[in-house]
Amino acid sequence: MQNNLLRYTCQIALPGFSEASQQQLQEARVLVVGAGGLGCPAAQYLAAAGIGTLGIADFDVVSVGNLHRQVLFTPEEVGQHKALVACEKLQRQNPGIKLVPHVLKVTSDNILALLQEYDLVLDGTDNFDTKYLLNDACVLAGKPLVYGAIYQFDGQVAVWNVRQPDGSFSPNYRDVYPMVDDSQVPNCAEGGVIPTLAGMIGCMQANEVIKFITKTGDLLAGKLLLVDALSMQSRVIKLGKATKTSISALPQTEEVPTLSVQEVKQQLETEGCVLVDVRNQAERDTYHIGGEHVPLEALTEEAAFLASDKPILIYCASGKRSGEAVKRLKKMFPEKEIYSLEGGMKAWREQV
Amino acid sequence: MQNNLLRYTCQIALPGFSEASQQQLQEARVLVVGAGGLGCPAAQYLAAAGIGTLGIADFDVVSVGNLHRQVLFTPEEVGQHKALVACEKLQRQNPGIKLVPHVLKVTSDNILALLQEYDLVLDGTDNFDTKYLLNDACVLAGKPLVYGAIYQFDGQVAVWNVRQPDGSFSPNYRDVYPMVDDSQVPNCAEGGVIPTLAGMIGCMQANEVIKFITKTGDLLAGKLLLVDALSMQSRVIKLGKATKTSISALPQTEEVPTLSVQEVKQQLETEGCVLVDVRNQAERDTYHIGGEHVPLEALTEEAAFLASDKPILIYCASGKRSGEAVKRLKKMFPEKEIYSLEGGMKAWREQV
Amino acid sequence: MNINVLAFGIAKDIFGASAIEVELPEAGTVTDLRSKLEEKYPRLKQLASYMIAVNDAYAADGDALQQQDEVAIIPPVSGG
Amino acid sequence: MNINVLAFGIAKDIFGASAIEVELPEAGTVTDLRSKLEEKYPRLKQLASYMIAVNDAYAADGDALQQQDEVAIIPPVSGG
Missing domain, CATH: 3.40.50.720 (NAD(P)-binding Rossmann-like Domain)
Structure with a gap:
């Protein structure tokens, strides 16, 4: 051998x-x-x-x-x-x-x-x-x-x-x-x-x-x-032998504007931003970093925070729901400055 | 946290x-x-x-x-x-x-x-x-x-x-x-x-x-x-809820005398030893290092090699069957010098 | 007929149990089961898709169900 | 009656197949199955012990077997 x-x-x-x-x-x-x-x-x-x-x-x-x-x-x-x-x-x-x-x-x-x-x-x-x-x-x-x-x-x-x-x-x-x-x-x-x-x-x-x-x-x-x-x-x-689907194009990757924990800290210390927590009530009660609380499900009905002219920073536990929130809001208000907190509260607690 | x-x-x-x-x-x-x-x-x-x-x-x-x-x-x-x-x-x-x-x-x-x-x-x-x-x-x-x-x-x-x-x-x-x-x-x-x-x-x-x-x-x-x-x-x-066995003592660990690949090489170059391959015929045919071929099943009937006054070295693929062979022979001939090749042919091919 | 439905993944949270019983008309189909479940558990519909397996095989919407079938609700999972 | 016997691990090598059929008298027991198998496949007896599971449960020697039982031969495995 x-x-x-x-x-x-x-x-x-x-x-x-x-x-x-x-x-x-x-x-x-x-x-x-x-x-x-x-x-x-x-x-x-x-x-x-x-x-x-x-x-x-x-x-x-x-x-x-x-x-x-x-x-x-x-x-x-x-x-x-x-x-x-x-x-x-x-x-x-x-x-x-x-x-x-x-x-x-x-x-x-x-x-x-x-x-x-x-x-x-x-x-x-x-x-x-x-x-x-x-x-x-x-x-x-x-x-x-x-x-x-x-x-x-x-x-x-x-x-x-x-x-x-x-x-x-x-x-x-x-x-x-x-x-x-x-x-x-x-x-x-x-x-x-x-x-x-x-x-x-x-x-x-x-x-x-x-x-x-x-x-x-x-x-x-x-x-x-x-x-x-x-x-x-x-x-x-x-599942059966052969596929029954027909796929002819790739789903287009949507870029979600994000800010890292460090970038958010800097932003808060300088011109500030509107914080929006899209988690549920139980998560909010356990730990939060302030700002509005609008669960993702209610987001498009309760978007009063959009009236501010400061940048908007949306956060959740991991950055997933906040990314989804940014996508939805950007579709309705493409010119607004809206970001998702990268890594969410998990990253925040690790890095702050 | x-x-x-x-x-x-x-x-x-x-x-x-x-x-x-x-x-x-x-x-x-x-x-x-x-x-x-x-x-x-x-x-x-x-x-x-x-x-x-x-x-x-x-x-x-x-x-x-x-x-x-x-x-x-x-x-x-x-x-x-x-x-x-x-x-x-x-x-x-x-x-x-x-x-x-x-x-x-x-x-x-x-x-x-x-x-x-x-x-x-x-x-x-x-x-x-x-x-x-x-x-x-x-x-x-x-x-x-x-x-x-x-x-x-x-x-x-x-x-x-x-x-x-x-x-x-x-x-x-x-x-x-x-x-x-x-x-x-x-x-x-x-x-x-x-x-x-x-x-x-x-x-x-x-x-x-x-x-x-x-x-x-x-x-x-x-x-x-x-x-x-x-x-x-x-x-x-x-398997059922509770054990039905009763264990009151440990099985005594049997020490099998072994020689490493390097020790065997040295032994072969000096006073020599009797090599015995206890693998099956197919394994023997693929690769061997010489000596007698006595499959483990036949060991106690075909132990003519015991007549030699040189040390006996038993080998198999991994050292497992040769270890078993040494245990069996040692029970019958406790005063004989019998060793198992540590790691078997696998170790041999890695180290020689 | 009463169908025994096993829940996997997030469906356990949605049902609040690892198995539930669902009452369906005789010769009810997978579609009937879906409607019944989504009516009682709206969060299931919000998943956008989930698999229904009958006797360890993927079940299409028109497939008929029988009382003794083992039905499993298998939602998507994304972790890695 | 004919019992369908599934082989695991080294039993697959011993039987030369992953499943075999064994002919047993009506109301035959696990002991009868053991004897029959060891007679035909002496290497099985040489293992000293192997588990017989019937319908995914450990079967003791006296347990009776039935035609529709799923029987599995599960020899010991030592690798690590």
Whole structure:
């Protein structure tokens, strides 16, 4: 056996695996989008198993609140770009593969060019906008997407858009969820997530990637796996063989004007701004930084704060609902200066 | 919120969790035995989630063949003690917890003293002898054991020996498998293992630890979870409420005399020794280092090699069957000089 | 007929339970179930989409339901 | 009666299949199944112990089996 294969002896020994399977892994080019709770464990195992070209796309920096589940990062790295830190560590873990950091936010402008460099995408993102963007881009590019998502104790895994022997493609995210109002679904910053579930689901995604590349086992294509970390019961939902959706264009990425915690502090100390809290009453009662309180649902009816000529800063728990609020208000008042607080109260409490 | 809790915001936000749950995790003392395929991911998530005292027991050093699934280690650390490397990395990951390396092989002589320092044990071992030792020691000490095991694409998880409200204890390993002839069950070095399954099962074990400590969800006590990484179908087998076994003493750890690859090389270059390969014909045909070929099943009938007055070195794929062979022969011929090749052909090919 | 409906993810919060019973006319369909649920739990409709699975398979709107079916409401999840 | 037996782990190698059919007398027990299997697959007996689960529950040796039962052979696993 070649010396460089010694590392992989215990997987080459698997039934159905061979040195040729290891060669397939070495030749594969996999893009992990999002180096967060799912992306960290997935990338660790893909690197360990010898995926030859592993891209990590993330525009964000490490924050303290990430550390309970994003196991590639340490407190010393808070403030550094996740994609760079992840690639550096994974390169040390496996010097025999190529790691490619992409410090960028994937958008409708850049995603198709990025996909050209890869055979397969792993969805480690944490928001619906990017999940739909990745899904639609993979459908347009004809490439499989290994999807994962988590919330509290519930996880989902599937492999979307796999070409079948008859030329059709397996179902994709829009077959299951045609569209979502994301302000109605809390994210992990709001509802919490158990770190070990992120680990399980990320490993399951990496597992599907390895199965796809080496043509081993039964893929979760045309299926959706549901995992409940409270009971460890799981079930596989059959989705049908082929997609019934037709996707012909990407959803356009909307830019939401944001201000960072530091920028807001400076603004408050100088010309000031109108603060608007769009969280619910219970969240407001627990902790707030002043200003008006207008829950997101009531926003367009109770927008009296728009009368001020100061800039408006909208905040919520994580920046998600405030981003949605800014989008809605900007549609009605495109000339108004309205911002969302980046990272919401979570970032505020970490940084102030 | 206190500054040192910011790291844990996203798990304190979970339904049923609170700052008090985080305090329970901080006060817990968990021992991970085996820093291998299961121990690495389990310890990563236990450290990330803030287990206050985390012990890592492993006597072994990092080898190249570990790296495809033991994600805490890099090629630079080959030859270093796993427990030390793991504790150093996990301490950087979470400086707010106490990490305790135990560079030792757990045996019937030391296990009970070791358990006194901990509330709960996570089984990350890779052999039946240590699994039974841990099981029986936890039963004697009245402490829960979070069990995990993997082979090829199959994984198992359970929580043994949990005290019930009525004072009885939930089933343990011996309720399911009273005893095993371990020479009949191949290990990962022989049959292979998919790295991502190690990640999943390790994370599931850490998940049960967190659930136990914070009294969240339904534990896998009185149950055995089976996971199939090929299909991602899993099932939970009900084992009954209370144990039916009675354990009153520890199995005595048998010392198997071994020689390392380097020691064998030296021996061969000086006074020489009798080599005996106890693998099967297919393994023999693929690669061997000479000497007699006597498969383990035939060993006690075909022991003509015992006539030599040179030391006898028995080898197999990983050191497991050769260890078993040495035990059997030593019982029959206690005065003979018989050794097992440590790490088997796997270690040989890595080091020669 | 009474249909037993299991809740996943945020549907547990919306129903306030991990399973509920829903009364439907004989030969009711998935669409009937959706209307009934959205009438009682308006937040479900606000999700814009959620999957209904019957006996562990995706159910289309016109599919007929039967008393013994195991029905699951599986809302979207976005965390990562 | 014919019992459908699912194989896990090393039992798949021993049977050479992930499921086999075993012919048992009516009202046969788990012990009868064990004997039948060990006679046909001696390697199973060499494991020293393996679990038999019936309809996802641990089955003791005296338990009676029925035609429609889902039987699983779950050998021990030691890897880590």
